[in-house]
Amino acid sequence: MKQPFNPTYPKLYFYRRIVQAKLFIDQHYTENIELRGIAGEAFYSKFHFIRKFKEVYQRTPHQYLSSLRIEQAMKLLAGGMSVAEVCAAVGFEELSSFSRLFKHRTGVNPSVYQSQQQTLQKRIAEAPLTLVPHCFAYQYGVVEKEQFQTNGI
């Protein structure tokens, strides 16, 4: 019988500290958290922590924090909050750096993304079945067999 992969205690302790630090970022990303605080959460010095975090997650804590904030911003923008409000709500201090990072991550400006999402939400509300594959909708009796067939799917 195969034995579970059982890292030595210091190694396991290392993983748990890094994971706890990541979860700390997940919980406090809207706050003005400083790297020193996150490193302290993992009981590492700042530079040692950056190196260890990157070893595990292939990005620095700052890069991870930024991507998390952008992902949360996408949700808030889709919910209708203004760009300036979203910028502050996810922990950015400057609108320009928020917009630049947002575009880098998603390919569009926050306002364009919001407009795209509003168009999508309108379509979901007004014509939901134009977004659902008819083979799926047919299973649940939402479209008729004829509609399923004539759409050629």
Next chain:
Amino acid sequence: MTHMNIFVLDQDRALDFYTNKLGLKVIIDVPMNKDARWLTVGTLEQPGFEINLTPVHKSILHSEDTAETLRNLISKGTFGVGIFTCTDIMATYEELKAKGVEFIKPPTKEFYGTEALFKDDSGNWFSLAQLTPVNA
């Protein structure tokens, strides 16, 4: 492949599991009727691939008996659905455990890498793997 179905027992509960525990993002959520919605999740890192969280109800494809049988089989952990790969399995394992994900096998060395097995909230099980490159 662009879409795959995962049969789930409760779409709201599955949505919570796949987003808040596994960390996937909602791609689209379209209500259809009281029994079902077109609900897909995915990751920003793998655009173009969506997991459709499909509820098991009586439908044109399933009689009530079949749906009930399928629900029982899912909750018993009959179906292994797929493989999630990660870059550091110990970190991912520790994180998912901290979030309450149930593992049925801890990270174990295999010839293809290190693998753990976990269940979703319905009972479907998945491999979580850190694969060894073929040429390594």
